[in-house]
């Protein structure tokens with residue numbers, strides 16, 4: 190059980206996240222003041238997603254307690270698109286018979302609806318993209334009550350190569366202008382929408398994505414539900430903390446917690462790492478197969494409070510030796526989150542590896558809480574000893 194001393198801290202942090210998220214639709218509130226949280230259809234349903242799946246996901250976000258833990262966006266990914274009519278207006282395909290009704294349903298559950306398009310002529314699954322129809326599409330989304338747009342480079346990558354052959358700088362400018370154009374179109378609708386850039390981190394997307402209006406931007410190619418890929422993406426985020434902050438976040442891609450054949454240690458390491466990274470938390474699993482263990486991982490209030498910390502400072506790596514890494518981030522109440530990862534294939538007793546508290550801005554004697562175990566450890570020293578199973582991690586919250 191959480192101790193009486195630690196609980197208020199977690200609750201204060203969590204309630205400020207709930208307030209920040211619940212007021213996002215308010216025009217005066219900043220968009221994505223904390224990393225957006227929700228569910229996205231792609232990782233599990235991919236091209237098979239239907240209106241029914243999205244409604245069911247909305248129902249399950251509520252009944253599982255995920256909505257109340259902060260997961261409020263329900264994002265339809267690629268393959269909802271149909272044809273454009275004679276006036277260029279895009280219609281949804283037969284899998285989504287009535288987007289307005291779907292939007293009303295999702296909103297009636299206290300959730301928000303997200304949608305997907307591309308700045309190119311085709312999306313990655315070769316459906317209609319928004320090239321040449323940016324304002325028309327933004328207006329359509331606003332008329333449906335859309336709250337979140339994922340804008341995925343897809344065919345523009347090839348098209349910008351054709352527009353400016355052998356000229357990388359010109360291609361880069363075309364791409365940035367395309368993202369800025371949709372941002373301007375969204376603003377013109379007057380409807381607040383989280384603007385999520387999906388550009389896979391080519392040529393350092395983090396350096397320019399906020400300038401073109403991005404509230405979050407992918408820093409990597411696609412995730413998959415293997416620990417190998419999750420660890421690879423997580424470790425590649427080193428050095429990116431300085432680009433993130435309230436309103437604009439690095440996005441190491443959607444969660445695979447509960448998908449594939451991840452062990453519970455791997456699911457916790459994935460979730461904990463994304464929380465350390467102040468990453469958007471978009472669950473990508475089939476919510477109808479939620480187990481109590483997976484629900485507990487996804488809705489762990491203290492882990493979410495680290496992700497959603499209002500200071501918005503993403504973790505940096507402060508130590509790496511082989512498969513062992515230590516990452517830390519400062520939190521708004523003056524405490525620090527510290528994560529020690531074992532990315533290796535064997536259990537490790539961390540021979541001669543200390544916590545590196547000084548690099549984390551922590552003095553010996555600060556008090557530690559083991560977040561996943563929900564256990565206070567008392568005053569801690571740099572030479573605190575513990576063992577990490579294969580692919581496991583220890584997540585600590587340290588305070589004076």
Ligand code: GLA
Pocket residue numbers: 231266267312313314341387410411
């Ligand atoms: C790309 C994106 C994925 C998903 C698919 C849809 O691969 O990176 O997240 O949106 O397109 O086609």
